[in-house]
Amino acid sequence: MKYTKSNLMRGYANKILTIDLANGAIQENGLDPKVRDYFVGGRALGLYLLYKRITPGMSPYAPENPLIFSPGPLAGVPQFPGTSKCMAVSLSPHTGIPGISNFGGHFGAHIKYAGFDIIEITGKSEEDIFILINGFENQVTIIDAPSIDRVFDLEKFIVDACTGKGYDKKDITFVTTGVGAANTTYGCINSHYFDPTKTAGGQKGFFRTKQAGRTGLGSVMIDKKIRSVIVLAEYPHGENPYGAADWEKAKRAGLKLSKVVREVDPVSLKMSRQGSAGLISFMNNENYMSLPVNNYQYGSDPRAEQISGKFYEENLFDHRGMDGCFPGCSLRCTKGGWVTLSFGDQKGKKVWVDGPEYETACGFGSNLGIWNAEAIMEANWHCDNLGIDTITTAVIIAFLMECFQRGYLSKEDTDGVELTWGDDQSVLRFLHQISHRENEFAREAGKGMVSLVEWVCRKYVQRTGRENPKKELMKFSMQAKGLPFSLYRTHRSLSMQASYAAASDIGAHHAAAWLIKVDLLGAFPTLQDKARALITYPRVRLGNDNLGLCKLPWVDVFNPESEKVKDTDKFINPASQE
Ligand code: SF4
Structure with missing residues (x-):
């Protein structure tokens, strides 16, 4: 046409x-x-x-x-x-x-x-x-x-x-x-x-x-x-190429927010150096216990340093170049680096990996008991290469590992496949098996958490003759509306739990209202405060999503000007509220 x-x-x-x-x-x-x-x-x-x-x-x-x-x-x-x-x-x-x-x-x-x-x-x-x-x-x-x-x-x-x-x-x-x-x-x-x-x-x-x-x-x-x-296509040329009502004002507003991001990020989350993986140390803090470890069973582990943003910053991320996923982003959180593949038919090849971001680093790291930063990057690369979601894949594997841990699965049920905490090679093998539907176990894992729980129950009853364990499995098959949790252990943040369950229309994802950090810092001391945040934040996020904006510079980087804003939520960047 x-x-x-x-x-x-x-x-x-x-x-x-x-x-x-x-x-x-x-x-x-x-x-x-x-x-x-x-x-x-x-x-x-x-x-x-x-x-x-x-x-x-x-x-x-x-x-x-x-x-x-x-x-x-x-x-x-x-x-x-x-x-x-x-x-x-x-x-x-x-x-x-x-x-x-x-x-x-x-x-x-x-x-x-x-x-x-x-x-x-x-x-x-x-x-x-x-x-x-x-x-x-x-x-x-x-x-x-x-x-x-x-x-x-x-x-x-x-x-x-x-x-x-x-x-x-x-x-x-x-x-x-x-x-x-x-x-x-x-x-x-x-x-x-x-x-x-x-x-x-x-x-x-x-x-x-x-x-x-x-x-x-x-x-x-x-x-x-x-x-x-x-x-x-190419960038449009000429003055005011996007047809802004007031192009000079738009440019001034852009410069102002860029400056805030450049000044605030190096002294807060350091995303321009550590990517969103910089959050790992914060979530791992023993006062917060919010880093998911071994399928969300624990909230902190001393080995988290080995997969922290600081570790990636100092050892694996390649800082040369810009790392913005679009020109003009002064936050530049899209970090990446090189790893040598340890698994698959390209074993030994050095590949560029975009990531890991926080979710993938925890998903294939702490939540599977894997404390090897390169193994996490490799899992990230294979998932991207095979075309599967890192979060969903990792959380499904975490659930299966806990099933093995608690005896709800045995090798007898899974064509000899066994998934145990910290075994990165088995994880890499299994995500390939899932992607190619190589056996019954992998095929069932590829369908998603809800039907997988039913399958594990059937296998368990067949093997043991015991009562259907569904009630128990529901306690650790971490999903809402069928979507596996993203990687926050929410025991200490009621607002984040509610965000997964209610504010997010797609299931347990963090994007609709990422409240956990400020909630842990004490921003919402009462239930009313948490409830109000569950109304305010999704509205701001919806505004970002409708406009085509990234939430990181527009919401999550704390803007010192917030302190001056009256009658509004000081943790939401005023730039998003203008
Ligand atoms: S637009 Fe968002 S995701 Fe992309 S580099 Fe900037 S902050 Fe990161």
Whole structure:
């Protein structure tokens, strides 16, 4: 389909790109101004389009279930820190309810630059395909794709194909998933972007990734046979390229927030050096007991230093270059480094790993009793390469380890596989088995926590003849609404427990209201304070998600100006409240 591209106005292209893979129809539809002004963009607009498409009882694998990519009106504005977050939205095959996953990189920005506010894809293709949105030629096409199951092989294929046609790497951005997404309900979507500032093999620049990890939207993507959505586009040029109402004011506001982030981060969470893994030491503090250890059984461990942000900062993260997942981010928390693979058919190869972020470091570290920082990075790389969510995979494995610990599983039940605390090689092997459905045990683990509990119960009753242990298993199968917990032990933070259970509409994820840190610091001393925070924070977060902003610089970096703000929550960055 050829289309006409118009300049962005107030951050909007005012166009929806709709693709039906059942018949190959591609359409550009106008974005109704009333819908735009009510839902703004990002999460809310994505959910609105999902709501319009789905019907009661629809299977997430129904062709009619759309896969939606929705950035917001501030996506792709490098004059602000933390822009270019994009939402992937669909009915989740993992939970059966609407799934939303927020991801960084350049993809959301490039959707805007190519001339669209949102992409919705319905139907299923018969064969593997790429969707190519070419913002240089103003053309959208569906093309045959090779069935490349591993994400980094696919990345190489796409980059070679696009550069072979003369496109500059900085103008190429795309999303992919891998074989694990096809064989589980918790496939992730990788967002690939070119980082010109890092060095590999003497060459400047290589492609890096961020993930839409939660709720299994990679599984929807591969079920539709979409191997990649590729966007070719360039930053808009000229004065006021996003059509801001007051461009000078917008630039001043961006500079102000950038300055706050640059000044505050080095003396607080140090995310620009340690990434979000810097939180590990805080959560591990014995006063807080909030680091999940051995499937959330314990909240602190002296070995946490071996996987802390400080350890990564000093030993494994490569600090050369910028580490912002989009230009203009002064927080630059997207850390990464090199590891040599110890497992798999590429054993011995040195690979670049984007991460680990806090969740992955705890998920494959403390919560599995693994205190080996390189093993965690390797697990991170394999999950990305196979296309599975690190959090969900790790928490499911933690549950299974506790089942072995408590005798609810034995090797007899699991085709000889045994998962024990601290055994990183078994973990690496098992995540490959899950991704390829290699045996019954792996196949059941790939379905998700809720059905896995039932399976363990059946196996236990068959083997022992004892009473069904479901009541006991429910105590340590850590999930809400079917989504495994992200990596906070919430015993000391009632507000965070409520955030998982109630504020988060997708299940037990931390993004809707990340209250644990300030709650542990005493910000919400009464139940009323906690309840109020559970109303205020999700609203602010929803605002960020709708605009296309990253919560880290916009909410979580403490802005000293908060002290001056009256009648509002001082822990929410005033920049988010303006
Ligand atoms: S704070 Fe981190 S995740 Fe957020 S936009 Fe900046 S680099 Fe990306």
